[in-house]
Amino acid sequence: MTVVHRRDFLRIAAASAAGLAITGAPLRSALGAPLMIGVLIPGSKSDKGWMESGYDGMRAAEKRHGDKIKVSFIENVKFADMEQALVALATKNALVIGVGGQTEASVRKVAKRFPKVKFSVVGGNRGTQDDNVSQYDVRQAEIAFVAGAAAAMLSKNGAISYVGGLEIPAIVNAGKEFGNGARSIKPDIKYTESYTGDFDDVAKSKEATLAAISQGADIHYHILNLGLRGMEQAAREKGTHIIGSYTDRCGTNPLYVAYTITGVGFQVEYAIDQVVAGTWHAEFKPFGLAMGPKASDIAICSGSTPEMLARLNEIKKSILAGTIKVLES
Structure with missing residues (x-):
């Protein structure tokens, strides 16, 4: 190399x-x-x-x-x-x-x-x-819907958040579907969605996450790169948790309750x-x-139940069958 x-x-x-x-x-x-x-x-x-x-x-x-x-x-x-x-x-x-x-x-x-x-x-x-x-x-919007459903089931406060980097269609559509997935489980869930304008801005990501936490959010999802460090700082300070993106790293950091795999x-x-x-x-x-699962999936690190995993599998099957329709990435 x-x-x-x-x-x-x-x-x-x-x-x-x-x-x-x-x-x-x-x-x-x-x-x-x-x-x-x-x-x-x-x-x-x-x-x-x-x-x-x-x-x-x-x-x-x-x-x-x-x-x-x-x-x-x-x-x-x-x-x-x-x-x-x-x-x-x-x-x-x-x-x-x-x-x-x-x-x-x-x-x-x-x-x-x-x-x-x-x-x-x-x-x-x-x-x-x-x-x-x-x-x-x-196709990030597909797995974002699944992540939203998982977040709704994992949240103790009934409030979740999403922080994206650039406010471009692929990132915005993932945010929308994260919210839609959460509402498919809890129609009255409180959802905060924000964009920092930069995938790598740590300070702005922390600020956006803290703002969501002040509204009660205790589970956060993201499409960020280095900016993720700001979300981690906020979650660590306030005792909330994150659903990570891209790769299954369960067991490496207790802040994370789940990870999506986006291949x-x-x-x-x-x-x-x-x-x-x-x-x-x-x-x-x-x-x-x-x-397949190497291209797109979700891994729950902690707090799952057999009923939760069965529900998430049903949602994935419904997306594939077209009975749940999600936005294009």
């Missing part, structure tokens, strides 16, 4: 701007050589959230495929620098993966310059299908598996509950 540093991708991008020839890497540079794969992680790979889940999937694929692949990655890239980072990765790799919908616009732009390179976006949106770009939809890492693995097998093709692919 190789970490590409900022100075390196800026140098490559500068060469591109100067008009020097840049070509995409072939699938294999020589017979028996490893398949070159580049991964763009916009945030921190240790955020306990979306980015870390993507990083974990990358490492799992790297371990499983061994010397068949060689992976490089760039993390903590600001939006203004994403195009430059993607150029650096596309120059040296056969497959480039953007971990997050915020990479999609830059991926589409860079993909046109590198038609021989394959690109996959985890958290991509349905839209115009480019010949060398795949978009994978995590970010699973989708990174999917892209790598497809290109290694020679079956990768440009597609829009919804994941979610239909793709």
